[in-house]
Amino acid sequence: MAFSPSLQKGQLLRRYKRFLADVQVQDQTLTLHCPNTGKMTGCAEPGWPVYFSESNNRKRKYPHTWELVENEQGDFVCVNTQQANALVASALAEQRITPLSAYQDMKAEVRYGTEQSRIDFLLSACSLPDCYVEVKSVTLLAEEHSPGQGYFPDTKSERAQKHVRELMQCVRDGHRAVLLFCVLHTGITRVSPAAHIDPDYAALVEKAMALGVECLAWRATINPQGMQLIAPVPFSLAPDLVLS
Structure with missing residues (x-):
């Protein structure tokens, strides 16, 4: 399963209210939808690289979806359950x-x-x-x-x-x-x-x-x-x- 279009990359600032995450992308901050109801232990540390998709549905309040995170060991985790x-x-x-x-x-x-x-x-x-x-x-x-x-x-x-x-x-x-x-x-x-x-x-x-x-x-x-x-x-x- 290929990601299409390609994922965009940012740096995690924080995850909050369970379904939201702020990321730094170059000189701007984006709020992503976080499709994960769990605690995400070891998957949501500030500063880690994150990869997200973007929806073409303009009715969405948050068009970007958090897909992957990369931890300090270089492991990739799919946080989109x-x-x-x-x-x-x-x-x-x-x-x-x-x-x-x-x-x-x-x-x-x-x-x-x-x-x-x-x-x-x-x-x-x-x-x-x-x-x-x-x-x-x-x-x-x-x-x-x-x-x-x-x-x-x-x-x-x-x-x-x-x-x-x-x-x-x-x-x-x-x-x-x-x-x-x-x-x-x-x-x-x-x-x-x-x-x-x-x-x-x-x-x-x-x-x-x-x-x-x-x-x-x-x-x-x-x-x-x-x-x-x-x-x-x-x-x-x-x-x-x-x-x-």
Whole structure:
């Protein structure tokens, strides 16, 4: 997935009100839309280079959208969580995600479950059970504790807990259910539930896996020219580190 038109570059001044960020671009300050509801820990330090897109929709109050940030280690992070579904959709359509490559038909944002949810992708194929795929973007890196260790979520999330419960019910109903962690941080090489942040979510994921919900983690190449989901990374319930 190429960025078209090309991204513009600036320097982060601050992120505020969750959905706004000010950046310095040459001799002017621009306010960007920040499409990320999380805490963005380790992804929003003042002074870091940021890359943003510009919309042609003149009705938008903030026509610029924050897409990427580059940290001090040179890692690129996609802070636009909406891109996770676009990357997964492209990879599914091209059958690049091997465990899911047998499915020919894909529908997005399908209503399901008893908690009024929408599944990110519903996959189907002849002679196979329907497959419900929930996508989560991973950007939280615990570099100071264990190099390459990524976590989801980066803040307590009742919505994420609800999605796990819905996937568990899909398995009980005879369907296939997949929790797909889309790694949008080039410094992350493995993924675990963030039990130190949201223990309820981590406990639910453990119960879900025991029931038959599959957890997959795939990483993306990320740079100012574009992104692509390319390869799996390890997923584990219990990372080998101690958090203080």
